Amino acid sequence: MIHKTTIVVIIITCIIAFIMIETFHINIFQISIMQILSLMITLASCSVVVSLLTHLFDLPKNPTLEFDGVIKVRDGALKTEYYLRVAMVKGEGDAEKCMGRYSIADDNYQTPSVWRDSSRASVISKNVPKDLLLFSVTRDEQLHKWVVLPKMREEDAYNFQTKELAVGEIKESYEEYCNKVFNVAVTASNINETLMWSKRISEIIQTAK
DSSP: OOOHHHHHHHHHHHHHHHHHHHHTTOOTTSOOHHHHHHHHHHHHHHHHHHHHHHHHHHSOOOOEEEEEEEEEEEOSSSEEEEEEEEEEEESSSOEEEEEEEEEESSSOOOEEOOBTTBSSOEEEBBTBOEEEEEEEEEEOTTOOEEEEEEEOOHHHHTOOSSSOOOOEEEEEEHHHHTTSEEEEEEEETTEEEEEEEEEEHHHHHHHOO
């Protein structure tokens, strides 16, 4: 069976050929070899463009995710949490089993993070963005400042049940970590591309809303 894209390309190519013949008053019975070659090249080019366009419109409209800024949430007087918002901006359906991973100063992305209000992999829908926990900044009783990173087991990161999972912590000195680059990679089970994001921890804190 001929694919509908092929039929569309053939029809449009024939229309273009007819328009060219009428526009340039080409006599198909007295046409030169150079005119034939020129006509063939033009039609071939038009066919390729039309084929690409029709193929593009035939592609399934998979969800597309984008980062939508950093937000901060105060948890008492001594703790502030920083989240990276992830939104679905176009496509159909939902972005399923979304996972966020982070690394510090490299691109291994080996540590799973968690979504706000949920310690499990998430579904992201249109108009319902999700917030990925980056880190927290805390002060202790001696007013020492710390960067607290989420820590989650690999097997828990792929647990898609509704129960909440315990999230561990990695506590580091703010002075030692504030200028390190924080890298994030977000994936979804039904999206082929990985969404990447990087920024220094000090810049994240300064620009968070």
